[in-house]
Every structure is written in C-alpha cells, then in structure tokens.
Amino acid sequence: MILLGLNLYLISTTRISACIHSCGFQGILLAALPLTLGHSFNSLSGGHFWHVLLVSLGTVVFKGIAIPMLLLRAMRKTGIRREFEPFLSLHLSQLVGAGLVILSFWMSSVMKSIIPLVNSLALATGLSTLLIGIYLTINRKKSLSQVLGYLIAENGLFVMGWSLLGGASLLVELGVLLDILIAMMLMALLVTRMDEMSAAGETEKEPKLTGDNF
Amino acid sequence: MLIWLTLIIPASCIILTTLLQSPRSILLLCVLGSLSSSASVLILVMHGLVTPIFAASRQLMVDSLSSFHLLLVSGIFTLSSIYAGYYFLSPAKRMSFGNDKARRFGICWFSFLTSMLLVLTANNLGLMWVGMEATTIASAVLVCLEFDRSSVRAAWTYLMMCSVGIALALLGIFILCSEGRAASLSGESVFLWTELYHLTHRMKPDPVRMAFLFILIGYGTKAGLAPMHNWLPDAHSQAPTPVSAVLSGVLLNCALYSLCRFLPLVEGVSGGQGWAFHLLIPFGIISILIAAIFIIHETDIKRLLAFHSVEHMGIIALGLGVGGTTAALYHTFNHSICKMLTFFCAGTIAQHYETRDMRSIKGVLSSTPSAGFGLVCGILALIGLPPFSIFMSEIWIVQVGIKNGHLGAIVFFLIGAASVFISALKHVMEMVWHSPQKGSPTDPLLTNKSATEIGWPLVAFPLLLLAITGIWMPARAKGVLEQAGAIINRSNNLI
Numbered sequence: 001m002i003l004l005g006l007n008l009y010l011i012s013t014t015r016i017s018a019c020i021h022s023c024g025f026q027g028i029l030l031a032a033l034p035l036t037l038g039h040s041f042n043s044l045s046g047g048h049f050w051h052v053l054l055v056s057l058g059t060v061v062f063k064g065i066a067i068p069m070l071l072l073r074a075m076r077k078t079g080i081r082r083e084f085e086p087f088l089s090l091h092l093s094q095l096v097g098a099g100l101v102i103l104s105f106w107m108s109s110v111m112k113s114i115i116p117l118v119n120s121l122a123l124a125t126g127l128s129t130l131l132i133g134i135y136l137t138i139n140r141k142k143s144l145s146q147v148l149g150y151l152i153a154e155n156g157l158f159v160m161g162w163s164l165l166g167g168a169s170l171l172v173e174l175g176v177l178l179d180i181l182i183a184m185m186l187m188a189l190l191v192t193r194m195d196e197m198s199a200a201g202e203t204e205k206e207p208k209l210t211g212d213n214f
Numbered sequence: 215m216l217i218w219l220t221l222i223i224p225a226s227c228i229i230l231t232t233l234l235q236s237p238r239s240i241l242l243l244c245v246l247g248s249l250s251s252s253a254s255v256l257i258l259v260m261h262g263l264v265t266p267i268f269a270a271s272r273q274l275m276v277d278s279l280s281s282f283h284l285l286l287v288s289g290i291f292t293l294s295s296i297y298a299g300y301y302f303l304s305p306a307k308r309m310s311f312g313n314d315k316a317r318r319f320g321i322c323w324f325s326f327l328t329s330m331l332l333v334l335t336a337n338n339l340g341l342m343w344v345g346m347e348a349t350t351i352a353s354a355v356l357v358c359l360e361f362d363r364s365s366v367r368a369a370w371t372y373l374m375m376c377s378v379g380i381a382l383a384l385l386g387i388f389i390l391c392s393e394g395r396a397a398s399l400s401g402e403s404v405f406l407w408t409e410l411y412h413l414t415h416r417m418k419p420d421p422v423r424m425a426f427l428f429i430l431i432g433y434g435t436k437a438g439l440a441p442m443h444n445w446l447p448d449a450h451s452q453a454p455t456p457v458s459a460v461l462s463g464v465l466l467n468c469a470l471y472s473l474c475r476f477l478p479l480v481e482g483v484s485g486g487q488g489w490a491f492h493l494l495i496p497f498g499i500i501s502i503l504i505a506a507i508f509i510i511h512e513t514d515i516k517r518l519l520a521f522h523s524v525e526h527m528g529i530i531a532l533g534l535g536v537g538g539t540t541a542a543l544y545h546t547f548n549h550s551i552c553k554m555l556t557f558f559c560a561g562t563i564a565q566h567y568e569t570r571d572m573r574s575i576k577g578v579l580s581s582t583p584s585a586g587f588g589l590v591c592g593i594l595a596l597i598g599l600p601p602f603s604i605f606m607s608e609i610w611i612v613q614v615g616i617k618n619g620h621l622g623a624i625v626f627f628l629i630g631a632a633s634v635f636i637s638a639l640k641h642v643m644e645m646v647w648h649s650p651q652k653g654s655p656t657d658p659l660l661t662n663k664s665a666t667e668i669g670w671p672l673v674a675f676p677l678l679l680l681a682i683t684g685i686w687m688p689a690r691a692k693g694v695l696e697q698a699g700a701i702i703n704r705s706n707n708l709i
Contacts, residue, residue, distance in 0.1 A: 111421070130385065137378055146374060153381055160385060164392035165404060171273065172340030172405060176384070179347040183377055186351055190358070190370045197363045 019148050020071045026155055027063030031056040033122070033162055051170045058177050059158070067151065067184045074188040075144060078195035093139060097132055104128035122163035129156030143194060147187045154180050216258045217269040217276060217335050220284075223251040224328040231320035237311050240320040241302060244295040247324060251331075252288035259285055263694060268337065272406055275337035278697040283334050283464075283471050286547060290463045290554050291327055293672065297558050298323075298456035300668050306565045310360075319359055319454075326352040326460070333468050338405045339387050342472055343380065346436065349468065350376045353461060357453040368445075368452035375445040376436050383432025383472075389425035390479070393417045407475055414482030422483040426490055429476050430497075437469035439531060440501035443524050447508075450520035451570070455561025458516060462523040463554040467546055470530060477534070478704040494535035495623050501528025502630035510637040514570045515560045518641060522596055523553060525634055529611065532627055538614030540699035545607035547695075548680065549596075552604060555676040556592035559585040562668045578645050586646075588673035593642050595680050597635045603684035 034052045104127035111123065133153025137146045154176075161173070227247035234240050261267055262276035262284075269275075276284065302311045302319075329352055332345035350373065358369035391404045397416040403409045435442040450458045480490040505525035512518045526549040533542030562585040563578055564570045578586030595602035608631065615624040683691070 111424075130381075134378060137374065143370065150374065150378055150381075153378065157381055157384055157388075161388050164388045165395060172338065172344065175341060175344030176347075179344055179351065182351050183347065183373070186354060187370075187373060190366055190373070193361065193366050194370060197366065 019145065020068050020075065023071075023148055023151055023155075024064050024068030026152070027065075027067065028060055030063060030155055030158055031059040033159060034059075054170065055173050055177075058174060062177050062181050063151075063155065066181060070184055070188045071144070071147065071151075074191050077192045078144065093135075096135060096139075100131040100135060101128040104131055122159055126156045126159030126161075126163055129153070129159060131156070143191045147184070147191060150187070151180075151184065215269065216254070216261060217267065217274045220251065220254045220258050221328060221331055221335065223247070223254055224324045224331065227251075227324040228321055228328070231317060231324060234317075234320070235313070237302065237313060237316035240316045241295075241299045244298055244320060244323055245292070248288070248292040248295040248327065251327065252292050255284050255288040255331075263697070266408075269335075272403075272408065273338045273341060274335045275408060276335055277701060278694060279471070279474065279701040280334045282543060282547075282694055282698045283467060284331070286467065286550050287327075287330055287334065287464045290550055291460060293554060293676070294456045294459045294463070294558075295323070297459065297561075297668065297672060298454075300672075301454065301456050301561055301565070304562075304565055306568065315359060318355065322352045322355045322359075326356065330464065330468050333472065337407050339391065339407055339410075339475070340384075340405045342475070343384050343387055346380055346383075346433075346469070346472060347377065349465060350380070350436070353449075353453075353457065353465060356457040357449050357461075359454050359457070360452075365452040368448035372445045372449040375442070379435030379442060380432045382428045383436075386425040386428030386430075386432060389421055389428065390476070393421045393425070407479075410479055411482070414479055417483045419484045422480055423489065426476060426480045426493075430473065430493060433469050433473045434497060437466050437473065437531075438501075438524050438527050439497045440504045440524065440528060441497075443501065443504070446524060447517045447520040450523065451514055451516035455516075455557055455564075458519075458561070459554045459557035462520065462557070463550045466523060466527055467550060470527065470534075470546070474534070474702045477702050481704055488537065491535050491537060494531045495620065498528045498530075498532030498535055499623055499626045499630075501525065501531065502627055502634075506630040506633040506637075509634055512641075513572050515564060515572050515575065516557070516570050518572070518638070519553065519556055519560060522556075522634075522638070523549075525630070526553070526596075529608065529627065529631075532623060533607075533611040533614070534702070536611065536615035536620040536623060537618045537703075538611050539702040540695050541607055541610035541614055543695050543698055545604070545611065548602075548604045548607050548683070551676045551679055552592055552595050552602070555588055555673065555680075556596060558668055558672060559589035559592060563589060572641055572645060575645050577647075584670050584673050585668055588668075588677065590642055590646055591677055593638055595677075597638045598631060601684055602680045604680070606684050 034056050101124075105124040108124040108127055130153050133149050133151070133156055136149030136152060138149075140146050140149060158176075224247060227243060230243060230247070231240055234243060258267075258276060259281040262281040263278050266275055266277035298319075301307060302316070326349060329345045329348035333342050333349065336342040336345055354369045354373040357372060358365045387405075390410070394410050394413055394417065395404045396418075397413045431442070435445075438446040446462075450462055453461060477490050481488070484490070501524050505521045505528065508521045509518060509525070512521060526545070530542045530545050530549070533539075533545055560570075563575060563582055566582050566585070567575050569575070578589060580586075595604050598605045598608050612624055612627070615621075615627075
C-alpha cells in the first residue's frame with residue numbers, strides 16, 4: 001500500500017514528456033488496487049471475487065492499455081512532444097504538488113475522524129491524485145496535457161471510490177470506466193482536430209466564437 | 215418492464231441509424247424514433263405518477279419527480295427532431311449535410327436521448343452519474359457537428375469543464391454513499407436513492423454536507439449555474455440549432471434534477487432546517503445578475519438566448535432555495551418550452567439572414583413571418599411578460615420567497631429580472647422595427663423568402679401551451695407538480 005501511494009505521488013508530480021507512459025503505468029497500478037484492498041473489504045463486497053477481477057481487468061485494458069495508446073497516437077499526429085508551457089514553472093509546480101499531497105493527507109486524516117471504516121492511506125493517495133490531476137488541467141496550456149490531467153483526476157477518483165466504498169457496485173464502476181474511455185477517445189479526436197486547424201491557419205487571427213454556424 | 219422499454223427504444227434507434235443510407239431517412243428516423251419513445255414514456259409516466267415503479271432489482275425507478283422530467287424531455291426531443299428536419303434540409307444546410315454528418319448526428323442524437331432517459335430513470339446514484347457523463351460526451355459531439363474551428367473549440371471547453379466538474383460530483387456521491395454504508399447498508403444498495411432516503415436519520419450531518427458541496431459544484435457546472443457557466447454560451451451558440459434547443463431546453467434540467475435528488479437526502483440528515491436549500495440561493499442570484507450584465511451588450515442572437523438560460527437556471531435554483539419547489543418545477547417547465555421555441559425561431563432567422571448578429575437582423579416580422587412572430591413572442595414570454603406562464607411562475611417564486619423571509623434574495627432577483635427585461639426588450643424592438651436595408655444580403659427581395667421558414671404549428675403549439683398554462687392550469691397538472699415538489703421537499707411519505 002505504501003508502495004502504491006509513493007508510486008502515485010511520484011508519477012503525478014514528475015513532469016516529463018513521457019507523462020503518458022506513466023499514466024498507463026498508473027492505470028495498471030490502479031488495477032492492482034481492488035485486488036489488494038479487496039481483502040480488507042471482504043465483508044462488504046461479499047467475497048465477490050469475480051466482481052473484483054472484472055473491475056481489475058477492465059482497468060488494465062482500458063486505463064493501462066487502450067487510453068495510453070489513444071493518447072500516444074494523438075501525440076504522434078499532433079507532434080506535441082515535450083513542449084509543456086505551464087502557467088507556473090515546473091519547480092513551482094512541484095512545490096504546489098507537494099503542498100497538495102500534504103493538504104490531502106491532512107484532509108483525509110480529518111475525514112477519517114468523521115467517516116469511520118476508511119482506509120486513510122488510500123484515501124489520501126486518491127485525494128492527492130485527484131487534486132494534482134485537477135491542478136494539471138488548470139495549469140497546463142497544451143490541450144493534450146489537460147487531457148492527461150483529467151485522466152489523472154479520474155484515476156484519483158477511482159482510488160477514492162475504492163477506499164471509501166470498497167467497490168460497492170460493479171455496474172457503476174464499469175459504467176464509469178466506459179464513460180472515461182469514450183470521453184478520452186473524443187478528447188483525443190478534438191485535440192488532433194484543433195491542432196490541425198491551428199497548423200492550417202497560423203496566419204489567421206484568433207477566431208472569435210461568433211463563427212458562421214447559424 | 216416499461217422502464218426497460220423506454221430505454222431500449224432509443225438505444226435500438228442508435229443501431230438503426232447506422233443502417234440507413236440517406237440524410238433524409240436518418241432525419242425521418244429521428245422523428246419516428248423520438249415519437250415512439252415519447253409514446254412509451256407516456257405509458258410509463260401514467261403508471262409512475264400513481265406509485266413509484268422499479269426495475270432491474272431496484273436499480274431503475276420512476277416516481278413523480280422523474281415522471282415530470284421524463285415528459286418534458288421526450289416532448290422537447292420530439293419537437294426538436296421535427297425541427298431538425300426543417301433545419302438540416304433548409305437550402306442553407308442541405309448541401310453540407312452529407313451522409314457521414316447525418317449518421318453522426320443520428321447516432322449521437324439517440325445516444326443523447328438514451329443517456330438522458332437513463333439519468334431520469336436511475337435509482338442508483340452512481341448510474342445516474344454515468345448517464346450524466348454520457349450526456350456530456352454525446353452532446354459534445356453534437357456541438358461540434360460542423361467540425362470547424364470555433365465549434366471544436368466550444369466543444370472542447372464544454373467537454374473539459376463538464377467532465378472535470380462532474381468528476382467532483384462523483385467524489386461527492388462516493389462520500390455520501392460511504393456514509394450510507396456506515397449506516398449499515400451493504401452491497402449494491404449503497405448507491406440506491408430510495409435506500410438512502412430511508413436511512414437519513416442514521417447518517418451523520420458533516421460528511422453528508424461535505425459531499426453535498428462537491429455535488430453542488432459538480433452538477434452546478436453541468437446546470438450552468440453562474441460562477442461555473444463559462445462553457446454554456448459557447449456550446450449553446452456553436453451547436454446546430456436543434457441541438458441548442460435540447461441542450462438548454464432539457465439537458466440543464468437534467469443536471470438540476472440530479473441535484474434535486476440530493477436535496478431531500480441532505481435535508482433529511484441535517485434535520486430539515488433548509489441548509490442545502492439555502493446554499494442554492496447565492497448561486498441563483500449570481501447566475502441571474504451575471505446573465506443580466508452580459509445580456510445588455512450581447513449581439514449574437516444565440517448567445518443572447520444562452521445567457522437567458524443561465525438567468526433562468528439561476529431563477530430555478532433561487533426558487534428551490536427559497537423553498538418554492540413546486541414553483542421552481544413550474545418554472546422549469548415554462549423555461550424549457552419557451553427556450554425550445556425561441557431557439558427554433560432564432561435558428562431559422564439566422565439561416566434566413568445568414569448571420570447570428572442581431573445588428574444585421576432587421577424587420578423579422580416581414581421577412582420571416584412565422585419565425586419572427588415566434589421569436590418576438592418567445593422572448594417576450596422569456597423575460598416575463600404577463601399573459602405567458604413564465605410571468606406566473608416568477609411571481610409565484612417571489613411570493614414564496616417573501617413568505618419565507620428571503621427578502622434580500624428576492625430584491626436581487628427583481629433587479630436582475632428588470633435589467634434583463636429592459637435590455638432584451640431593446641434587442642427585440644431593434645430586430646422588429648427597423649426595416650431590412652435595401653440591397654444588402656438581408657433584403658427579402660434578394661433572398662429566397664419562402665425557403666427558410668418553419669411551420670406555423672411548430673411555433674403555435676409551444677406558444678399556446680405557454681399562454682394557456684399562464685392563464686389556466688389544469689388541476690391534474692398542478693397535482694403532478696405538487697407531488698414532484700413534495701419529493702424534493704421531503705414532505706410526502708409515498709415512497
């Protein structure tokens with residue numbers, strides 16, 4: 001568990017162009033979470049071994065393989081490789097990231113005192129991942145890295161869901177996974193499309209949103 | 215069984231769309247498909263209004279609150295499908311509306327309908343969230359149907375803001391349900407609204423309040439409440455007009471509906487002092503005031519209507535906040551019908567004049583009689599002119615607010631509404647009174663006058679509905695509204 005927490009933390013705060021790979025790796029790690037956490041919540045998931053297995057498998061396939069491949073393809077098409085242009089510099093971002101992690105550990109210790117039966121470490125991990133993901137979507141300018149931020153935020157939500165509820169509903173988890181996959185497909189499509197258009201019309205002035213779609 | 219049928223009809227239309235070959239037949243399928251799904255919704259609602267019905271081991275449920283919204287969704291969807299025929303087959307659009315685009319439209323149109331029906335019939339709060347996210351995705355594709363620069367940009371903003379926003383709502387749902395689990399629920403039932411509804415007395419207020427904050431921000435983003443409304447004007451103005459009508463006519467309602475589901479839960483936990491309701495008031499006021507400011511200088515007709523949506527969502531939130539749940543639902547109904555009508559007419563007028571800029575739209579009554587008449591009456595109704603029902607529901611909200619002692623909020627509301635009234639009236643008068651300039655592309659002599667029109671029935675039906683419900687409301691309809699309002703108020707013991 002500690003390993004997992006550390007991993008998530010490291011992945012989310014290192015800002016390199018291989019972010020996508022680490023996101024995929026994060027997805028695979030996430031898949032391990034139901035398997036490890038599942039034992040402590042046996043009473044509640046009622047020993048639904050298949051349920052846990054299915055969710056893990058779905059997570060590996062979707063978050064570990066399919067989505068990173070999609071994003072890599074989008075990256076290749078657009079030619080965005082490393083040029084992250086954050087609003088705040090990388091060093092400052094690392095500080096912010098560390099701050100967010102501390103904040104989420106503090107918040108989860110507060111939450112632990114209010115909500116019983118919570119796996120505090122997983123909760124803190126999830127919360128910090130969520131916050132860092134949202135921070136990334138706000139701080140990054142390139143659309144592709146905003147997508148990554150959203151993905152990381154969703155990963156954080158997944159961890160929080162498991163730590164709060166221990167995989168309460170197969171239906172909900174698979175539904176959420178499917179939603180995220182489709183959203184990612186669409187986002188990747190939009191990213192490539194926006195890139196094509198800005199490449200085609202670089203001399204054009206920035207369009208006003210009062211285009212000609214009447 | 216009936217609930218399943220309601221979901222399966224639009225879902226099977228998605229598959230049917232992929233088989234069809236011409237744009238014309240796909241648009242026809244849109245009309246037929248939404249008609250048949252409205253028929254099944256009608257039968258479902260007949261039962262659901264009497265007593266809540268369940269399906270799929272209580273994962274799906276229809277009660278009077280969801281019945282009310284179901285009726286609204288299917289009605290507006292059907293009319294918008296008919297309008298889509300007019301819109302896409304008009305001379306301005308017919309050329310560019312090819313096979314691929316038609317198929318993309320059909321598939322997403324029905325996915326959109328299916329996911330909204332899923333939101334409204336879900337008893338499982340997680341499933342409701344899944345449906346909500348699905349509506350975002352399907353409608354984002356519809357927004358960028360043209361796939362040009364500005365619409366893709368708008369769809370991107372929309373998709374990112376709403377996805378991140380309702381991710382927060384999911385967090386809130388997790389927290390709420392974990393509290394439910396602590397109150398001894400097990401397995402799948404943790405997510406069931408009906409179970410949580412009965413357990414509220416055993417839950418602790420603090421976590422539930424925290425959960426509600428997340429849910430409010432999340433679904434509030436989707437509903438276009440003010441500080442989180444940035445995506446709304448772009449998405450609504452860039453989308454093809456039938457899509458704009460559905461987006462602001464019913465999608466915003468669906469988001470508010472989801473929010474309404476949580477109100478009784480939070481109220482039940484925190485002892486019914488109106489904590490959750492009061493939280494809605496500032497959001498409502500900010501929405502009204504911000505919309506009022508932006509409406510003054512707006513020149514784009516569809517953006518004008520989009521800001522009207524923000525204003526009316528604010529009014530509905532305010533209505534809920536001051537405790538007038540029935541009035542708020544009544545206003546929801548009025549706003550949806552009226553907004554659909556105005557978008558239809560605005561779309562047709564914009565097609566006729568080949569611009570959305572209100573400064574070049576002059577003399578609407580002479581150049582496009584039916585659409586012009588509809589737009590003028592629609593906007594007059596929208597800003598709350600007396601014979602129409604929006605006036606009635608606004609007065610009702612004011613009454614309830616004063617009765618419950620929210621004078622300050624009501625004053626802000628009246629200031630905002632008055633400002634909107636004046637500035638929108640100015641926009642309307644400018645569009646009506648000036649005659650079209652001679653020799654310009656908007657000269658009716660130069661453009662093909664009869665080609666871009668919408669049928670009178672499509673204008674007259676919503677308008678009559680608004681006028682009639684403003685003057686006289688059938689007792690049955692009022693009963694439905696009160697029944698649905700009672701669920702939010704938690705003042706009934708039906709479930």
